[in-house]
Each structure stands twice: as structure tokens, then as C-alpha cells.
Amino acid sequence: MATHPALQDWQDKVLKKMLDKAPEMRPEFTTLSGLPAERVALPTVIDDAYVAKVGFPGQYPYTRGVQPTMYRGRLWTMRQYAGFSTAEESNKRYRYLLDQGTTGLSVAFDLPTQIGYDSDDAIARGEVGKVGVAIDSLADMEVLFNNIPLDKVSTSMTINAPAAVLLAMYVAVGEKQGVPSQKLEGTIQNDILKEYIARGTYIFPPRPSMRLITDIFAWCSQNTPSFNTISISGYHIREAGSTAVQEVAFTLADACAYVDAAIAAGLDVDVFAPRLAFFFNGSSDLLEEVAKFRAARRMWAKIMKERFKAKKPQSQMLRFHTQTAGYTLTAQQIDNNIVRVAMQSLAAVLGGTQSLHTNSKDEALALPTEDSVRTALRTQQIIAYESGIINSVDPLAGSYYVEGLTDTIEREALALMSRIDELGGVIPAIEAGFIQRQIEDAAYTYQSAIETNDRIIVGVNKFQAKESITPPVFRVDASVGANQAAKLKSLREKRDNVKVDAALAALATAAKGTANLMPPILDAVRLYATLGEICNVLRKEFGTYSDLKSR
Amino acid sequence: MTTRPFRVLIGKPGLDGHDRGAKFVSRALRDAGFEVVYTGIRRTPEEIAAAAVQEDVDAVGLSLLSGAHNELFPAVIAALEKAGGGDIPVFGGGVIPAEDIPGLKRAGIRSVFTPGTPVKDIIASVTALCQAQAAKV
Amino acid sequence: MRTPADIIAGILARNPRAVGRAISLVENGDPRAGEILAALEDSRVAAATILGITGPGGAGKSTLTGQLIGHYRALGRRIGVVAVDPSSPISGGALLGDRVRMMAHATDENVVVRSMATRGRIGGLCAAAGAAVRIMALAGCDPVIIETVGVGQAEIDVVRLADLTALVMAPGLGDDIQAMKAGLVELADILVVNKGDHPAAEALMLEMTPVARERGRALVRTVATEGKGIAELADTATALAAAQRASGEQARRRQRNREAEAVDWAVELLRPAIRAAIHSAGPGCDPRATARAALADLLGRPSESLPTLSEAAFKPIIPISPIVESVEAAHGCCSATHA
Ligand SMILES: Nc1nc2c(ncn2[C@@H]2O[C@H](COP(=O)(O)OP(=O)(O)OP(=O)(O)O)[C@@H](O)[C@H]2O)c(=O)[nH]1
């Protein structure tokens, strides 16, 4: 093998350091039939072009992954998104999942919580506890994490517009458990831009929303150094119908907007950038997806280094969570979905994901049953323990096809990002409807191809079968709404309402000015002010955002 | 009656923001010659009903993916009745388990489209609803 | 509610279903429409102010209209909105999305909104827009706002329908605004620079200030998404409308507009006969001569009595008398109001 000084450099500086710090899981790795598995397979000739574009894992530009040993050192985090009904019920499901071998929690909140309404608000009718757990106050959060020590688990929370409030509740639960905020680990999604673009759980207009986000960055850098303060999400952009290129371009454009905002708020890029995390979709075109992940990593490294002048390697690393593509699940022949999910998970693992959620086969029908959640988790475990993929880092590197696609995705995504820059950035591009229209057009093209049988979806427009048995569906108890409302009523009677009112008034004052909003939110949360009360104060100060026109 | 485009209102009751399906159906209906009033996401049943009446539509379509259909679809029917539009036919779609469909039909939802329904079937069915409604005027 | 009498009674009783139905009947050319149109000769219709909102696509017309609804509701006014979006020339269908931005008042019974498609009409409105506006006025709405489709320079129907027209512009729509300078900018009564929060808004204000001063037009800066400048815009419109009413300008405009609309309808009514006449005569080799001969035939007049083609060609479509005096009466001068 021809050597290149860069290879020696990587071996000495990056790889050795990692092996010293965190040895691999086994002394040696072999294939199923006993052949040695190379840690990082390399081209026979390593030239400058290879080093610059592909390079070595754990080193700039991170095309091959953010860690030099990847899954030989540690498997990805198997993190199943879950939550429904009440805090009590969800707490049970989390403890079940932990028993079954998940390695991180991922909290799904119901829609009223995600949009900052209490369960007894008229607008919450029918929605309480439906797609996630209903959290109205710290009291619910205490129950949600009952007997789950917050210094032992890492918790991801899918919460955006009211992320500051839920983070404050998590910190307050930690306090009650005696866990200092410095030791908390996890992620809040906190990515409001993609809510305007694709997911819809926004509350406030873009500018005050960005302020809340940078306030969180600033506060967390002091108080929760191990918490990922944002999970910049392409997942929902893809679910809304985008292409892989659009997913990468819009996600990284969003990311640039957050970095710009944080820098404008006076933060040092190398202080907050290491806490930025990403979240992508794992869709069905396996090799395109692998190329997508690799391209995104390379692009981000370059952007952080060249555009934002980030110096720390951690600032340049794109670390991401993957969820398999919900939009590809079919309501017909639902067992087929297990195969789709397996394929999509392979894409995520071959693409070097840091954590993974696998969808359950019945999610096109309703929330998943416990059985189907288990199968989804087993899918990840089979890949981790039986497939042999973990033996070698970025095993598809050097494939003419995959490297070519990686380059193409990078090139096209950069072109799309520069169109956004021309429009003045992501927020003006959202306000002008540019991004949404791109996605809508792509979704229309995709769906039209299915309607005309140009694109085959097995079991839907080809190979259909008559299905006689309807699979069991999971149902949320209809009484959740009433129960939450009753709990709220007694909470409002029991707590010290004079203090609550004073805390809410202090929050309003802070919102009018420029002070960081996390401390007054935390004060209000500790006094059991409800999520809806806190968000209503902010609604009054910031105004609300309304949906975009569809064309 | 002269031939004229049918008017349909597509509403998203409830709080979920997944409007991929609603937008696709809106666009497909437009391309089939319908005038489609789209309400945007997160509308209350009362807002949808008021809009449907003011817009004098021939039919109302609802899209919901959060699982709250058993509460919210009938709530739209009730709101329409109250707003003086009880005669306007309502159809719906989304993540709806088969076993919920009979109940929704009993509540007055005229057709229910589940994931994977070909759009031409949706268009045909909406056309029939609109034709019957227009004949009454 | 099927007979015209029922429907008219319903409109007068402010029943939203009746209002919606009446507009549909007119829009669809239903035989019952005639009686409804006749009912529009009414003092309520004469008294209501019709405010046109026009401007390029995406400038913020609907968002602004949504804010104006809130403003007028706070004053206790009952308000109507007719919002027009384009029909697809291919399918004839349309996506009517303006309402999305006006949903804050969706359940307020004193806010009536109707979305309409152009149905082949090219002037920025639909043929039944005038009737729709008047039906809303008969149902007690005052003012009635009419939002056009996103326009270029040629779509100026709105100035013939509204008592007052606001042209909404926004930074970042460069070419569209250049194109408009030759058309709508001349015709609008109020110039609005929306998206005042945009970094380039200042430049657009600077660009429009001399234009407004030259023509004696009010210039207002707004941030529709934040409700800024809305009160100024509404106050400007109210003052202008009052001044126009007092000076007789409103009556003159309305008369002129009605005449112009009548001409349109006359041409519309003649069209089938003309088509038949020309069809039976054959196109000939000079279509212009064919037209003249066919029309003369139809009118039973010698063709010499018709205007010559050079006389007929390219008259300015709609001469608008300037209203500089009234703006100054309302404002003292043409002020650039900042949000
Ligand atoms: N930043 C900013 N955005 C605005 C403002 N007003 C409107 N917008 C945004 O501009 C976009 C277009 O607004 P609309 O109100 O739909 O514009 P429109 O002129 O009615 O558009 P068409 O009906 O399609 O011609 C939306 O995304 C609005 O949120 C404003 O004052 N500031």
C-alpha cells in the first residue's frame, strides 16, 4: 500500500488517541467465515485528491465518519421514539424499552404540548395524549421520569417551539432527583425553522423564535454542557416530500441560520457548535441515502471551517440521528414494512449514523403496538450483531457509484443553498414560500409517479393482495383528556398562585427586553406554572405565526 | 345548470402539521378542474364550518393524521350544522383504522379515504358528492 | 333557500349562507342571478367603501388584508373580503389560498370572506367580483376589501371596481415593481411598502418616495406579519375615502366605473352575435376589414358611420383624474408614514 503523509498523520494523531481513550469492543474483528475485517479499507494509492475529498474517519472533512473506529468502538445509540397518553403510561413504556435494550430515551409529546397548549385548552380537544405524552407542568414531568435516574440515561425530546419550557422542566426534575444540570445528557430538537418549512408545530414568528433558540444555546453552554441544544432536522423535510438533495440543502441552510444567529447574539462558534446535532431521514434508496449522509458530513465540515471559521474538530463534525422513513410505510400488507425498515436502517448504519430509531410496521395505521415496537428494535439489533457491517468503517467508500453520488449530492445541494442565500437566507426564503414550494413540487412529482404506476410501491400499486384480517391497532384511552384536565384543576388550586403570577409577570418583562429567557422560564416551571400559561405570556409578547399559503 | 367548476374546501382540523396529503389532494383536485379552498393547518371545527358556509362549497374534505378523527370529524359535522351548512357533504382521509370507518360514516362522513387510496378514486368520489350536492341547489 | 327572494332576504338578514349562495349564482350565470343583481341598487351598497388591495404575487396582500380585518373589527365595523386567485388555464381549476392568512377571524360573524377564481378573466379579478363586493355591502359590510391576484402591470381591473386602491409592494420583488411603474403605480391611490422589516425595505421606500411625491400619493410602510403600519394604512384610506366623498370624486369614479363595466358587458353580450356574423361572412384576408363589415351589418348601419380603425386603436384604457387635492387635505402633505 502506497503511503501518504496524511495517513501516517491520521494513524498517529487521530486513531491512536482514540484507541488509547476508548479501546474497540473486541481485540479483533472477523467476517462470519473468519476472514480478518479491515478497520478502515483504503485505496491502493492514496493521493492528495483522496485525502482532501474522502480522507480518513474521524478527521476533516469527515466524509468517512466522525469517529476513527466507528461502531467497532461503540454501537450507535438505539433510540426508540415513544410516548403516548399520560406520563404514567409513558413512564411504563420507557422502562419496558430500557429493559429490552434500548440505550437512550426519546420522548414523543402530544400535539397540544408541542404547540404550547394545556390539555384543558379548547383547541386541544381530541388531541390530548394522542401522538405522544401530555405534559402540562413539572408535575407531569416528574411522573414521566419516575424511577429513571437522569444521570444514567440520555434523553432526546422532540420539542421545538416550547423547547425552552420542556428543557426547564427536565432540569427541574433533575434537581428534584439530586442530579445537577451539568450532568444531564440528551437532546432537544429545538429546530423551529423546519417547523415553518415542513412540520407545522410553530407558535411564534421566526425572529422571536430565533431569540429563544439562541437564549437556549447561551444558557446551556453554561449550565448543561453535555446537552445537545438543537437537533437540526431534515427528517421532516423529507417526510413532507423533499428529495435527498433538498433534505441536505435545506437542513444545512437551516443550520447556517442558527450559527449566524448565535454568532450575532455574541456567542463563540467553538463554544456552541460542538453541541449542534442533526437528524436525517433514512429512506429507501439505500445507496443514495448512504451518499447523502456522507455528502452532508463533508459539506458541514467545510462550511464550519471555511465560512464560520470554527477551529475545534467537534465544531466541524456533523453528528446525526436517523429515523427510518415514515412516508414509505404502507397500510397494505404491513409486514412488508419490516423489510423496508431493515433496508433503511442499513442505509443509516452504512452512512455512519450516531443513533437510530426504527419505525414499526403498523405506523401507517396508528401508534405502534408493543409487539411491533419490539420487532423494530430487533431489526437494529440484528444489523448490529449479525450483519457484520460494524466490522469495517464506512465500508462503501471507494465504490464508484457511491462516491459519484456523494459528489453529485454535494454539488446540487450547494447550488440549492446558494439560491437560498440569494433570497437573503432561510427566513426570507421561507417567508417567500420558496422552500415550501420546492418541497411541495417534489412531493407532487413523487406521488404522481405512484398514481401513474411509474413508481412501484409493492403491495400498493403492484402485487396487491386481498387482506382479510385487520391487524390489531393500538389505542390511547379516550379518558386522557379529562384526566389531564382534572389534574390541572387541582394543580392550580394547590400551588402558590401569587408566586406563579409574579413569575409569569417577570417572564413577560424579560420577553419585552433582551435578557436571556431561560432563567425566568425555569423560575416559573419550578413553581408549577403550566406550559400553556408560560407560552401564553410569550404569545402575548411575541405574537403568533400563521400557516403559509399553498400554491 | 351551466357547467361550472365544483368548489371544495380542504380543511385540516386538529393540531398535526402533516399537510403532505392535504396538499396533494388539493392539487390533484385543482388539476381535475375543481376550485379548492385550502384552510391551512390547525383549524378548529368551527373555523372550518364557517369557512365552508361563506365559501358556498359543494363539499368539505378533512385530513387528519394525529388519530383525533373520531372526535374531530363528527365535531366538524356538528359545527357545519350549527353554521347552517348541515347539507354540505363531508369526506375525510388520513391515518384511520378500518374499524373506525363505520362509526365515522354513522356520524355523517360520506366517504373515508385511507392511505394508499388512488387519487383517481378520490376524485371520482368527490365529483359524485359534488354533483349530487349541486343538483339540490 | 332557493328562490331569489329567499336569498335576498337572507343577505339582508346577514345570513352567511345566503351571501355565499348569492355570489355563486352570479358567478355561475344562474338564471336567478338577475333578480339578485337588481336588489343591489340599494343605499347600503352606495354607502359602503370598496377598498382594492393589489400588488405583485407574494407582496403580502393577504397578510395585510388579514390585519386590516382585525383593525376594522376593533373599530366595531363589519367587514367583507373578496380574494381572487388565478384559475389554471389548463384544467380550469384553482387553488384558493388567500384565506389561510385571514383565519384569525374565521368564526367572527362580522367578517365575511369569499375566495374566487379568475375563471379565465385576465385583468386581475373575476367577472363576478363586482357583484360579490356589492352583495357583501348589501349584507352590511363596510368596508369591503377586494384582493386581486398577484399582478404585473396590465392587471388593473381593480381600479375600476374599488373606490380606493392600495398597491402593495415589497422588497425583493425588483423586476415586478419596475414593470408596475408604468401601470399600477400611476393608478393606485395609496402606495404601500410592505415587509418593512426586510433589510432592503429602506431602499424601496427611498425609491418610492419621489414617485409618491410627484403624483401626490400617500406612501405607507407596513410590516404585515407584525401588524405594524396597519393603523396608518387604514387611517389613510379612511381619510382619502372621506375626502373623495366630500369632493364628489367618489361619485364621479363610481359613475365612470359603472359605465366602463357596462361597456364590458355590452361587448360581452355582443360577442356571440359578432362571432356568428364573422363566421358566416368568412374571415376574409384582412381581419380588420372583416370586423368592420360584420359590425356594420349587425348594427344595421353603413360602415362609414363606424370609427376608423386608427381612431379605435390604442386609446388609454382608463384615464384617472388625479386626486392630489384630497390627499393633501387629508394629510397636509404627502407624507411617508413609517412603520
Ligand atoms: N417579513 C415579512 N414577511 C411578510 C410580510 N407580509 C407578508 N409576509 C410574508 O410574505 C409571504 C406572502 O404573503 P401573502 O400575504 O400571501 O402575499 P400575497 O401578496 O397575498 O400573495 P398572493 O396572493 O400569492 O399574490 C408570506 O410568507 C407572508 O408571511 C411582512 O411584512 N414582513
Ligand SMILES: [Mg+2]
Ligand atoms: Mg394573497
